[in-house]
Amino acid sequence: MSNEKRGNFLKVKCLDCDNEQIVFDRAASNVQCIICGKTFVKPLGGKSKITAHIDSVLK
Numbered sequence: 865m866s867n868e869k870r871g872n873f874l875k876v877k878c879l880d881c882d883n884e885q886i887v888f889d890r891a892a893s894n895v896q897c898i899i900c901g902k903t904f905v906k907p908l909g910g911k912s913k914i915t916a917h918i919d920s921v922l923k
C-alpha cells in the first residue's frame with residue numbers, strides 16, 4: 865500500500881453567511897457555499913486555495 869498524500873477533508877465556515885460545510889482541500893474544481901455561492905476552494909494545480917475559515921481538519 866502506498867501512503868501518498870491525498871489531501872484532507874476540511875470543515876470550513878463561510879465568511880459571508882456562517883454556513884458550515886465539509887470540503888476537500890484538493891478539489892479538482894471550484895467548491896462553493898451551498899447557501900450563498902461564495903467560493904470556498906479554488907484548484908491551483910495539485911493544491912487548492914481555501915477562501916473560507918477552516919474550522920477543523922477531518923481525519
Ligand SMILES: [Zn+2]
Pocket residue numbers: 878879880881882883897898899900901902
Ligand atoms: Zn455562504
